[in-house]
Amino acid sequence: MSDPGYPRLEPDLATLLEAERSAMVPPAALDRVRVRLDASIAGASGNSASAGPRARGLAAAAIRSGKAVFVMGLLSGLPLGAALHAMFRGSPPFRTVSVERPSPGSATGASDATGRQGAQAVATDGEPKASDRISTDRTDSVGARPPPRPARAVSQDPPSSLLAERSLLDEARRALARDDAATALDVTDRHARQFTHPQLAEEREAIAIQALVVGGRYGEARRRAAHFEAVAPNSLFLSAVHTSLASIP
Amino acid sequence: MPAAYVWSSLRRLGVPAADLEDVTHDVFLQVHRRLGQYDASRPVRPWLFGFAYRRASQHRRRAHRRHEIPGEPDTATHPGVPPDRQLSVQEDRKLVLLALEAMGMDRRAVFVLHEIDQVPMSDIATSLGIPVNTAYSRLRIARAEFAVAVRRLRVHEGRP
Numbered sequence: 001m002s003d004p005g006y007p008r009l010e011p012d013l014a015t016l017l018e019a020e021r022s023a024m025v026p027p028a029a030l031d032r033v034r035v036r037l038d039a040s041i042a043g044a045s046g047n048s049a050s051a052g053p054r055a056r057g058l059a060a061a062a063i064r065s066g067k068a069v070f071v072m073g074l075l076s077g078l079p080l081g082a083a084l085h086a087m088f089r090g091s092p093p094f095r096t097v098s099v100e101r102p103s104p105g106s107a108t109g110a111s112d113a114t115g116r117q118g119a120q121a122v123a124t125d126g127e128p129k130a131s132d133r134i135s136t137d138r139t140d141s142v143g144a145r146p147p148p149r150p151a152r153a154v155s156q157d158p159p160s161s162l163l164a165e166r167s168l169l170d171e172a173r174r175a176l177a178r179d180d181a182a183t184a185l186d187v188t189d190r191h192a193r194q195f196t197h198p199q200l201a202e203e204r205e206a207i208a209i210q211a212l213v214v215g216g217r218y219g220e221a222r223r224r225a226a227h228f229e230a231v232a233p234n235s236l237f238l239s240a241v242h243t244s245l246a247s248i249p
Numbered sequence: 250m251p252a253a254y255v256w257s258s259l260r261r262l263g264v265p266a267a268d269l270e271d272v273t274h275d276v277f278l279q280v281h282r283r284l285g286q287y288d289a290s291r292p293v294r295p296w297l298f299g300f301a302y303r304r305a306s307q308h309r310r311r312a313h314r315r316h317e318i319p320g321e322p323d324t325a326t327h328p329g330v331p332p333d334r335q336l337s338v339q340e341d342r343k344l345v346l347l348a349l350e351a352m353g354m355d356r357r358a359v360f361v362l363h364e365i366d367q368v369p370m371s372d373i374a375t376s377l378g379i380p381v382n383t384a385y386s387r388l389r390i391a392r393a394e395f396a397v398a399v400r401r402l403r404v405h406e407g408r409p
Binding site for chain 2: 008009010013014016017018019020021022023024025029030032033034036037040041
């Protein structure tokens with residue numbers, strides 16, 4: 001149905017509304033909402049998981065997780081399609097596993113199953129670094145059985161970690177925008193060391209790979225991108241990674 | 250950005266600046282609970298606005314006893330506006346928020362969605378759960394109310 005011909009707003013009134021349209025919400029306020037919502041959803045999911053019967057299973061947990069990802073995606077400014085993709089892609093949430101590197105003198109086989117799995121996941125890189133502690137939620141790619149997955153999708157870190165993660169990755173992104181690959185990599189490494197259960201691990205990896213390309217470390221970039229694609233084949237950040245790799249001369 | 254959109258919508262629907270963080274948080278909690286009802290073929294903004302509208306209505310019913318100053322500016326900024334025009338734009342914005350206060354919530358919602366967010370009327374009708382003709386009727390009255398309110402406020406403030 002088209003506008004049935006009611007009087008429109010006078011031009012000067014329409015101009016007034018531009019002032020309201022141009023108003024920008026303070027980003028710090030939205031960050032505070034994000035952090036609070038993160039905590040609220042995490043609490044709700046955790047309570048639900050503990051109270052509900054186990055028969056609800058991982059599928060229900062994945063749906064809850066996906067919902068959390070979707071809502072947090074909306075809050076983080078993801079486009080709707082991306083947020084929906086994150087919700088409906090059907091994969092479990094991105095999860096980080098720390099890689100235990102045995103010291104030269106230590107006994108072998110000391111790491112637990114998770115550690116072994118993580119070590120296998122990063123085996124494509126010759127020199128695992130802190131930044132190699134990336135998700136292994138697609139463990140079938142390394143032929144290992146995944147450990148029992150917690151029902152919660154969001155980080156186990158304190159609620160304020162999302163804001164801190166966001167801040168670090170923004171710093172890395174700014175460095176990347178200046179073509180300062182060394183700083184970008186340094187910051188992504190710092191992120192990997194600092195957050196044991198990051199919520200923005202995929203974004204960090206994408207930035208690191210782009211930084212490797214900018215820094216001319218093409219081989220490393222390709223290896224890390226291959227690993228990233230293997231463990232997170234449905235990541236929203238893959239297109240950025242592919243674009244970056246395509247720019248390699 | 251959806252979070253900023255919800256925030257701005259709540260402001261336009263009369264939620265005081267001091268309560269915006271709390272109410273935005275509540276809206277997204279509701280979104281989280283009702284996500285299964287979202288029709289992915291529909292635009293997300295009017296759907297989110299529906300949550301904001303219901304929550305803002307509830308908030309206003311509860312808050313009517315408080316001594317709040319309608320149109321009290323929040324900490325929003327206006328990027329892209331030259332520094333010499335910032336003050337004027339902020340005054341215009343305050344005028345808009347005050348004029349919106351003159352409308353009932355149902356008409357205000359249609360006006361905000363159509364005139365500020367530029368959402369098509371069919372989507373507005375869907376998100377508010379009303380017939381399209383009703384939405385148009387509310388818009389017509391809201392436009393007139395807005396014009397009258399702005400004129401009255403300008404006279405009151407001695408603005409041209």
